[in-house]
Structures are given as C-alpha cells and as structure tokens.
Amino acid sequence: MDSRLIFFFTSALIAGAAVAASLPGSTAQCKIKWLFGIDCGDVSGKLVNQIQAWQVKESCVETGEKCSYELVSSAPYLIKATHTSPRTKKLNSLQFLLEQSTVCKVTGEATSEGSRDQADNSTNFCSLQNLMNGSKLTDAEGYKQFSNKWICPGFDTASCSLD
Numbered sequence: 358m359d360s361r362l363i364f365f366f367t368s369a370l371i372a373g374a375a376v377a378a379s380l381p382g383s384t385a386q387c388k389i390k391w392l393f394g395i396d397c398g399d400v401s402g403k404l405v406n407q408i409q410a411w412q413v414k415e416s417c418v419e420t421g422e423k424c425s426y427e428l429v430s431s432a433p434y435l436i437k438a439t440h441t442s443p444r445t446k447k448l449n450s451l452q453f454l455l456e457q458s459t460v461c462k463v464t465g466e467a468t469s470e471g472s473r474d475q476a477d478n479s480t481n482f483c484s485l486q487n488l489m490n491g492s493k494l495t496d497a498e499g500y501k502q503f504s505n506k507w508i509c510p511g512f513d514t515a516s517c518s519l520d
Contacts, residue, residue, distance in 0.1 A: 387481035387509035389465045391489070394499020397434065397461040404453055405431050407492035408438045417443035422487055422517075440467075440484040449484040460499060479511035486517050 393400050408426045417424040422442065429437040436453040449467045456462040467481035482504075489495050489502075506513040 384468055384470055385481055385510065386466065386468045387485065387504075387512065389482070389485055389502060389504040389509055389512075391463040391465065391494075391503070392499060392501040393461040393463065393494065393497050395461060395497050397455040397457040397463075400461050400463060400494060400497070401431070401433065401436060401453075401455055403492040403494055404436055404488060407488050408436075411488075411491065413441075422483065423491065426488070442480050442484070445480055447480050449481055451484060451488075479515035479517065482509050482512050482515045483517035486515070490517070 405428065408428045411423050411426040413425050413427065422444070425441040425443055427439045429439060431437075434455045434457075436451075436455075438451045440449045440451060441447070442449070447469050449469045452466045454464045454466075456464075465485045467484050469481055494500065504512050
C-alpha cells in the first residue's frame with residue numbers, strides 16, 4: 358500500500374481521536390474508514406440497496422438488526438441514513454462520505470444522541486458494520502477497514518450480529 362495513503366489514514370485516525378475526546382458526554386459517536394479497490398459508484402449503489410432492503414418492517418422480532426434502516430438522502434458521494442436498533446431502541450444517524458481516487462475511500466460516521474455511555478454498547482459501530490456485511494462489501498476487492506477504540510468507542514469489543 359502506498360505510504361502516503363497509510364500516512365493519510367493514520368493522520369485521520371489521530372485527528373478523529375482528538376475530536377472524539379472533545380465531544381460532550383451526551384453523544385456517542387463512531388468513525389470508520391474503509392478502502393475498496395472498486396469504483397465508488399458501485400460501493401454507493403450497494404450501500405443504498407442494502408439500506409433500502411432493510412427498511413422498517415412491521416416487526417423486527419425475526420429479523421434481528423436487519424431492519425429499521427431508513428434512507429434519508431443519497432447523492433453520488435454522500436449517503437445519509439438512520440437505524441433504530443430493535444434491541445436497544447437507540448436511534449443512530451449514519452453518514453457515508455465517498456471519495457474516488459486510485460481506490461474508493463469511504464468515511465462512515467454514526468452518532469446517537471442522549472447516550473451516557475460513549476461506547477454505546479457498540480451500537481454505532483454495528484449499525485455501520487452490519488451494512489458492510491449485509492451488502493457483501495467486506496468481500497469486495499481491496500477491502501480494508503481502519504478504526505480504533507478512540508474514534509469508535511466499542512470498536513475493540515463489538516460483537517455485531519445480523520440475527
């Protein structure tokens with residue numbers, strides 16, 4: 358991997374940790390960066406399709422976390438959505454910012470208001486990661502994920518389940 362790209366992500370993670378540390382205690386936030394060796398248009402399409410496939414259903418009892426996603430807006434390089442966890446009933450605001458270069462760089466952010474626990478039981482992380490898993494983007498060429506417990510509290514202890 359190009360050393361400039363590694364430097365970019367290392368710098369972004371450090372800057373993100375500083376921002377996350379300064380957030381007030383009533384907001385839990387998670388930031389993840391992904392790289393893909395496929396076109397950002399393909400990544401965007403798969404994410405939007407997965408969000409739409411997991412729109413609110415009458416009952417989430419049998420579908421686990423595979424429901425209660427809502428697409429708020431979609432543009433070529435910005436996707437906004439929400440997810441209400443059927444397990445915790447917490448609302449997460451999700452955003453994916455896509456940037457095309459030699460690879461597709463995606464920055465995912467999830468926030469949940471009113472949470473006293475910064476790790477938020479990994480709900481923010483799992484709301485983002487479940488979309489990557491469900492859309493099979495984790496199997497895409499060149500897939501890499503970058504985050505840590507400072508910019509995504511709960512990242513290191515998360516046990517995301519689609520069930």
